[in-house]
Amino acid sequence: MHYGMVIDLKRCVGCQACTIACKAENGTPPGVMYTKVLDQVSGEFPNVRKQFVPVLCNHCVNAPCQRVCPTGATYKREDGLVLVDHDKCMGCRACYVACPYNNRIFLKRGKLKSGYHGKVFTPYEAVKYKEHQDGIVEKCKFCSHRVDQGLKPACVQTCPADARIFGDLDDPESKVSRLIRSRGGVQPLSEDSTEPSVYYLS
Amino acid sequence: MSRIMPLVGNEYVLGFRKQLEWSGLIASAFFFGKIGAGLFMMSVYTESRLGMLIGLTIVLGGKGGAHMLFLGKPWRFWRGMSQPGTSWVSRGLWAMTFMTVFGGAALILPAGSTLFMPLAIIAAFFAFIVAVYDGFLLTSSNAIPIWNTALMPVMCMFYAFLGGTTLTLFLTHFGIIPPSIIEPVLSTVETILLAVNLAIVFLYLITCINSGGARKKSFELLVKGPYAVAFFSLAIGLGLIFTLVMTVISGSHAGPGVVAMVTVADLIGHYLIFFLFLRAGVFKPVFGLLKI
Secondary structure, three states: OOEEEEEEOOOOOOOOHHHHHHHHHHOOOOOOOOOEEEEEEEEEOOEEEEEEEEEOOOOOOOOHHHHHOOOOOEEEOOOOOEEEOOOOOOOOOHHHHHOOOOOOEEOOOOHHHOEOOEOOOOHHHHHHHHHOOOOOEEOOOOOHHHHOOOOOOHHHHHOOOOOEEEEEOOOOOOHHHHHHHHHOOEOOOHHHOOOOOEEEEO | OOOOOOEEOOOOEOOEEEOOOOOHHHHHHHHHHHHHHHHHHHHHHHOOHHHHHHHHHHHHHHHHHHHHHHOOOHHHHHHHHOOOOOOHHHHHHHHHHHHHHHHHHHHHOOOOOOOHHHHHHHHHHHHHHHHHHHHHHHHOOOOOOOOOOOHHHHHHHHHHHHHHHHHHHHHHHOOOOOOOOOHHHHHHHHHHHHHHHHHHHHHHHHHHHOOOHHHHHHHHHHHOOOOHHHHHHHHHHHHHHHHHHHHHHHHHHOOHHHHHHHHHHHHHHHHHHHHHHHHOOEEOOOOOOOOO
């Protein structure tokens, strides 16, 4: 079993529903996004094109963040998920500078003392902020808590354009494997030999 | 590609992204680590106990203190020792620990003890690792191409030797540590190290000129962008060229004012050059060479 994701750039409409679904699922504080949709404008007037590129932790097979972590807080599960043990992280940010995709987020000290409405927490924030710690590095978990229950990650579940597909990369008949095969899925920064588990279709 | 892609911070735009986390405190830790370890190594060579003590204090108080202030969870620092097989942060922490243990043991021995020199040499070996490991730490980051060069550890090593020599010269000149090496020799070593450092920095910049992508972006930040004034005037001009000229002109006859000025200029340049290298760190765009 090796979980992975395929992102179809032709389908993404840049609505940021995945960004919001992720925030709702994980209850992250303001400014902390495990996933987001970047955009790129290319070409010259009048032939201008706008492209949306969803980004998230790539759960690399050769994860540089795991290699450089001095505490062993970043670890890899047998199903390919790269996770962070919040109780082990000391906040040195070596993983932040090692991740070529810049997909790690450091929660500054005091970050959890205020929410979206200042120092007064909504009941939801009061519950969800207990799952976080400030002074450590966090990142996308491929919604491991949902995956363990047989559910899809929140961003995949929510995407209205079906641009994100989640599945087992080891199974040649899974939808992700078939899409990568038929449409030539490419891994971001493949020249860095990190072997990301996220593939893009263009 | 580097002309088309913008340089961005946290905006939702595809482009070269600046690293925003490693900055002043990490630069301070690198700085104190190098000058402290450099002074310690020089003091072991000159058999100066006071110099060793000052070097060890700079490493423990300066480098250790800066790291503790930087860490998000400082009381968990001991966990950082658990992965020396793969992590340069772990290796650096172990080197600091061994340097402290062996250096401390050598220093508490009575004068004339036969164990002093063996313990001091072992501590100096670990001081050498403390001096250079941050270079390997930066080199090991493929994500930020301007750091990912074999010249980084070499530069760290020579800056540590330079910092150690400068401080030894200063402490000797002002009578804080006894003059075990005659000052003309120290002045000559200082001049050679300044010239070597200048050559290495020049070589480092040359390798960036013909590069592309993120390294080129970083290079542009250093030489044309917001950091150019500080880089050329303070890191290179004051830290290397001014000190080199002053050392060559005054030679071994420098007065206290000149020695103090050269020391301050050298330390300012030393701190700033690594601070600016950290600040100029730029990640590659998410798709790298891939066209979408």
